[in-house]
Amino acid sequence: MFYDYPPYVPVAERRKKAAAEMAKLAKKGHPVSPVVITGRAIATTVWGQAWCTQMEAYSDYASRLPRGRTYARNGSVVDLQITPGKIDAHVSGSMMYRVAITVAPLAKPAWQKLCGECAGGIDSLIELLQGRFAAGVMERLCRQDNGLFPTSKQIKLRCSCPDGAYLCKHLAAVLYGIGARLDHQPELLFTLRQVVATDLLAKARTGLATAEKTPASERTLAADDVGALFGLEMDQRVPPPAEAPDRAKKPGKARAKTATPSRVTPPANTRSTATTAAKKAVKKSIKRR
Numbered sequence: 001m002f003y004d005y006p007p008y009v010p011v012a013e014r015r016k017k018a019a020a021e022m023a024k025l026a027k028k029g030h031p032v033s034p035v036v037i038t039g040r041a042i043a044t045t046v047w048g049q050a051w052c053t054q055m056e057a058y059s060d061y062a063s064r065l066p067r068g069r070t071y072a073r074n075g076s077v078v079d080l081q082i083t084p085g086k087i088d089a090h091v092s093g094s095m096m097y098r099v100a101i102t103v104a105p106l107a108k109p110a111w112q113k114l115c116g117e118c119a120g121g122i123d124s125l126i127e128l129l130q131g132r133f134a135a136g137v138m139e140r141l142c143r144q145d146n147g148l149f150p151t152s153k154q155i156k157l158r159c160s161c162p163d164g165a166y167l168c169k170h171l172a173a174v175l176y177g178i179g180a181r182l183d184h185q186p187e188l189l190f191t192l193r194q195v196v197a198t199d200l201l202a203k204a205r206t207g208l209a210t211a212e213k214t215p216a217s218e219r220t221l222a223a224d225d226v227g228a229l230f231g232l233e234m235d236q237r238v239p240p241p242a243e244a245p246d247r248a249k250k251p252g253k254a255r256a257k258t259a260t261p262s263r264v265t266p267p268a269n270t271r272s273t274a275t276t277a278a279k280k281a282v283k284k285s286i287k288r289r
Contacts, residue, residue, distance in 0.1 A: 018078045018092035035077040035177035046131025048183035058152040068172020077177040082188045091170040097161045099174045104154040105194035129186045
């Protein structure tokens with residue numbers, strides 16, 4: 001069976017036609033976003049390289065990826081849009097081709113497990129997006145079976161070109177284009193998998209919050225705990241009360257006043273009680289005589 005492929009069109013002419021078509025889309029309000037690659041490396045950051053590595057690891061993609069790299073490098077992906085669970089692109093070839101890729105969302109249990117495994121290994125969102133964390137964290141995120149990146153079975157590909165292959169060169173170019181885009185916007189990977197990046201930090205924050213809310217009694221030692229810790233019997237006697245502030249300032253005068261009986265004036269009720277007792281004692285002595 002033979003397909004009627006369009007005739008070959010030089011790269012310069014393709015770029016000219018692509019620019020004209022993208023200008024029309026832009027006038028209609030479409031936010032045109034081409035993939036621009038400078039140098040030989042398609043991706044240079046942790047996230048971009050990890051995406052490309054994952055795609056190259058899928059055996060059912062291997063035969064078509066080399067042509068896709070060429071298309072990605074020469075600027076054939078003239079528009080790439082990444083939204084939750086979906087990728088739409090325009091690829092310039094002999095004609096302008098439309099590429100549509102759908103990616104299954106990451107299952108909630110798998111995402112929660114991944115967040116739990118990465119807890120404490122990522123300190124901030126900036127650190128996460130810049131890929132500045134332990135190698136063990138990246139290893140967990142990149143696992144092919146239950147990591148953050150989609151498996152080949154979770155990706156559905158469609159291109160408007162006449163190539164009957166499951167993965168044509170235009171689709172392969174877009175897959176590499178995604179890696180290049182993640183170099184500059186790594187947060188789009190989380191958008192694509194429909195998960196929230198900050199969830200990876202929540203476990204670490206929860207651990208810190210729990211530590212801060214721990215009652216003081218659990219973080220400090222009581223007197224008997226200190227004694228048990230060092231094998232000592234702690235003295236539990238109550239210390240004597242402190243002297244009044246005014247007496248502490250002038251101790252000499254305070255003692256002098258206390259030692260002088262003439263200056264001590266008992267209350268009125270105390271004097272009357274003493275007088276009555278004396279009178280009774282005198283009466284008793286007279287009767288005895």
